[in-house]
Amino acid sequence: xxxxxxxxxxxEVVSHLAVFRCPICQASIKSGDENxxxxxxxxxxxxxxxxxxxxxxxxxxSKYQKExxxxxxxxxxxxxxxxxxxTIAASIAPGDKIIDLGCGDGSHLHQLIKKGQPSLAVGxxxxxxxxxxxSIAYPREAIWMVGDLTNLPLSEGQIDTAITILSPSQxxxxxxxxxxxxxxxxxxxxxxxxxELRKRLYSEVNDQTYHSGAxxxxxxxxxTLIENHHLYYQVDLTSEMADQVVKMTxxxxxxxxxxxxxxxxxxxxxxxxxxxxxxxxxx
Numbered sequence: 001x002x003x004x005x006x007x008x009x010x011x012e013v014v015s016h017l018a019v020f021r022c023p024i025c026q027a028s029i030k031s032g033d034e035n036x037x038x039x040x041x042x043x044x045x046x047x048x049x050x051x052x053x054x055x056x057x058x059x060x061x062s063k064y065q066k067e068x069x070x071x072x073x074x075x076x077x078x079x080x081x082x083x084x085x086x087t088i089a090a091s092i093a094p095g096d097k098i099i100d101l102g103c104g105d106g107s108h109l110h111q112l113i114k115k116g117q118p119s120l121a122v123g124x125x126x127x128x129x130x131x132x133x134x135s136i137a138y139p140r141e142a143i144w145m146v147g148d149l150t151n152l153p154l155s156e157g158q159i160d161t162a163i164t165i166l167s168p169s170q171x172x173x174x175x176x177x178x179x180x181x182x183x184x185x186x187x188x189x190x191x192x193x194x195x196e197l198r199k200r201l202y203s204e205v206n207d208q209t210y211h212s213g214a215x216x217x218x219x220x221x222x223x224t225l226i227e228n229h230h231l232y233y234q235v236d237l238t239s240e241m242a243d244q245v246v247k248m249t250x251x252x253x254x255x256x257x258x259x260x261x262x263x264x265x266x267x268x269x270x271x272x273x274x275x276x277x278x279x280x281x282x283x
Contacts, residue, residue: 005051008140010034013047016120019097023055023153045153051135052144055153056126066129069105072248073133076107080235080273085111087229087277088163088185092116096160099124101149101174102167106134106142112163113141122159124149152177161185166275171222175282184223185279188215190230192274197245200263201255212276223280232274242267 003011013020014032021028022039029037036046047053085108092098094117100109103123113121121142125131128146135144147153149170154177162174165187174184189210198209219225237245246252246263 003140005135005139006047006049007034009047009051009053009143012120012143013037016097019120019122019155019158020153021155023147023151028155048135050132051139052131052146054128055124055145055147056151065127068247068250069127069130069133071244073105073107073137075241075244075248076105076111078241080241080271081108081111083231083233084165084187084273084275084277085115087231088112088165088187089115091183091185091227091279092118092161095119097158098122098161098163099152099154099159099177100142101152101162101164101170103134103144104130104167106131106138106144108163108165109134109142110138118160122154124152149173157182163187169219171282175222178282181281183226183279183281185277186219188212188219188276188278190232190274190276192232192272194245194249194251195272195274196268197249197251197271200268201251201259216276216278219278219280223282225278225280227277227279229277229279230275231277232272234270234272236270237268239267242269242271245271 017029017032022043024043025041027040030040031038036044038044089112096118097120098118099122101124103109103125106123109121109123123134123142124145124147126148131144131146150173152173156176157179159177159182160179161183162178163185169186190212191209193210
């Protein structure tokens with residue numbers, strides 16, 4: 001019999017109590033039942049009936065942002081990021097404990113679970129609509145959390161692989177929750193990432209490209225760089241995918257109505273994916 005989402009969540013947490021800590025006092029988790037966990041100091045953390053845990057006060061979201069998340073999830077269910085996911089999954093061993101920091105709608109973690117077969121997967125994001133989408137689309141796969149990446153409800157040294165895909169990094173927290181030999185994987189945009197869209201949205205040349213040098217330098221200051229994969233490829237877009245590309249990214253937030261109308265009437269025919277997948281270890 002298939003467990004309800006909340007029942008599965010409760011069982012998964014109990015199976016991995018040592019992984020988690022209280023977000024209030026940082027004490028270890030003493031016990032868990034079908035509705036919540038309780039830390040050593042008596043703080044209780046309830047589970048959402050929809051199958052996720054709200055650890056931190058979520059950001060307020062607009063309807064536009066919710067649409068963006070939905071379009072992103074639809075697009076991520078295509079093969080657009082398949083080479084990126086495959087590259088990341090090569091560093092995940094079956095049975096690993098993994099966490100996606102800034103997991104958004106959960107699509108990347110869902111794909112990594114299928115390829116990497118971890119024993120535990122945790123997805124954390126401060127956007128409650130994103131986590132709700134993840135729990136609806138990918139129930140009983142990961143422990144989904146609305147949480148602050150600067151104060152993760154995880155104990156020290158529990159995670160084998162931490163992943164950040166096209167999101168800011170909180171290196172201190174990633175280092176704290178990783179095992180001593182754990183891996184931190186970060187995906188950063190390169191010069192021509194989504195270049196066709198950027199050229200349609202921005203008139204200033206400087207806004208039409210990314211500059212990743214400072215981010216790469218910071219990564220190498222924080223970690224020992226083990227692997228550096230440069231992935232560059234183009235994907236043909238259907239009209240539906242082209243619409244999803246425009247609406248999935250904050251790049252379009254400042255675009256004029258005229259520009260967005262033009263993109264709808266004359267959709268992108270293809271899009272460039274240009275990223276680096278950095279793999280490192282903290283010393």
